[in-house]
Amino acid sequence: MxxxxxxxxxxxxxxxxxxxxxxxxxxxxxxxxxxxxxxxxxxxxxxxxxxxxxxxxxxxxxxxxxxxxxxxxxxxxxxxxxSRQQSQALGTVVIGTVKGDLHDIGKNIVIIMLRSAGFLVHDLGIDVPPQTFVNKVREVNADLLGLSGLLTVSFNPMKETVAAMHAAGLRERCRIMIGGGPTDERVRAYTGADYVGQDAGQAVRLAKAALGVA
Ligand code: B12
Incomplete structure (x- = not known):
């Protein structure tokens, strides 16, 4: 091939x-x-x-x-x-592309893969402000929050979203994973997220590990 x-x-x-x-x-x-x-x-x-x-x-x-x-x-x-495997919902994920960023092709692939692996996924779309993430995480009692960003200027909205999760008292019970083009371990540390993933396959592995269902 x-x-x-x-x-x-x-x-x-x-x-x-x-x-x-x-x-x-x-x-x-x-x-x-x-x-x-x-x-x-x-x-x-x-x-x-x-x-x-x-x-x-x-x-x-x-x-x-x-x-x-x-x-x-x-x-x-x-x-x-x-190619989806039959499975119970492994956990609830809220995901979106952070404020100011309109890229969604990669995020949408991550969503398909997470759903195929058996996660219940709520997609908030693109250009999502921190408080919208917080509200949805609270509403659906999410186990994991996924933040996608393809622009370097997306690092700050990611960091602000993590801070908003802290402020809302949700940080302890909801893990946060970031991903998208320029994100790496340094960006993860800067934003305060728990995990960073390079592709959709890794997003699934990280989600499973975060929820202890690997
Ligand atoms: C297509 C594209 C666009 C399209 C987006 C269409 C859409 N609906 O998404 C359009 C034309 C709208 C666009 C606009 C712009 N773009 Co653009 N775009 C791209 C391009 C060519 C491809 C992105 C893509 O879809 N890749 C394919 C997908 C499958 O891959 P992916 O996104 O990487 O996703 C995978 C992983 O990253 C990961 N992943 C993604 N999200 C998440 C989330 C989590 C939680 C996890 C774990 C993993 C994960 O899994 C995915 C699947 O494997 C990239 C080039 C590149 N190198 O990426 C530039 C690029 C991202 N764009 C860029 C720029 C500059 C812009 C503009 C500012 C251009 C302008 N002057 O207006 C605007 C910004 C608009 C905005 N505010 O967002 C730059 C960013 C530079 C930077 N470092 O900031 C890039 C890198 C191009 C370049 N080399 O200059 N863009």
Whole structure:
């Protein structure tokens, strides 16, 4: 599958929408794991991001890459759901993209994976203020809060959300995991979150570990 992975990565990098959708459908029909297909697409949009940074691509290309990825997810989501294992709700998760940040493709994949693993997930969407997270965690008695952010300016809203959880007295009973492009262990320490995850698979492993259901 290495060749078709490269082909798919290249097709999304060069914004060839029809080819991307066709390759995704072909690979699904051939029985390939949806997560592997997503990895190839992700590599392509990461390269789109690099071109944007170098000034070789502009915002239009960034928007187009996001649009193609979302369209590919229309075929990939049911396949991810089908790979779901039958299980009881392992725990309740509230998740959203933090205030000021509108990126949601990665968060939506994390949600599909968490649901597929058996978690009950409440998605608050994008540009979510700290207090909205706090209110939802309280309302549904969440075990875990997930904060997604793709921008470096998202670190502060993450930190503010963790602080708001403290202030609301919810910090002890609800673990917090962050994730998205630039987040790493240093960002985790800065924000005061408990965990940081690099991809959807790790999000599931961390969620299970946090809730002691691994
Ligand atoms: C598509 C895209 C957009 C689309 C978003 C569409 C959408 N609905 O999401 C649009 C065009 C709207 C956009 C806008 C902007 N973008 Co943009 N965008 C991207 C791009 C190319 C791809 C992101 C993506 O979807 N990746 C695919 C998904 C599957 O991967 P992922 O997001 O990393 O998610 C995975 C993991 O991170 C993890 N994960 C994600 N969330 C969480 C949460 C938890 C709890 C856990 C555990 C894990 C986890 O799991 C996911 C699945 O495996 C990136 C480039 C890149 N390198 O990421 C730039 C990028 C993120 N954008 C960037 C910028 C600068 C912008 C703009 C400011 C541009 C502008 N000048 O207006 C605006 C910001 C708007 C805003 N306020 O948010 C920069 C950010 C730089 C920075 N460090 O701050 C990047 C890195 C591009 C670049 N290299 O310059 N963008």
């Amino acid at each position: 290495a060749d078709t992975s490269e082909q798919l990565t290249r097709a999304i990098l060069e914004l060839r929408e029809e080819e991307v959708l066709q390759l995704v459908r072909q690979r699904l029909a051939a029985g390939e794991a949806p997560l592997e297909i997503i990895a190839a697409l992700r590599q392509g949009v990461a390269e789109v991001g690099q071109k944007f940074e170098k000034g070789e691509y502009f915002l239009t290309e960034l928007i187009m890459a996001g649009k193609i990825f979302k369209e590919a997810m229309v075929d990939l989501e049911p396949a991810l759901e089908r």
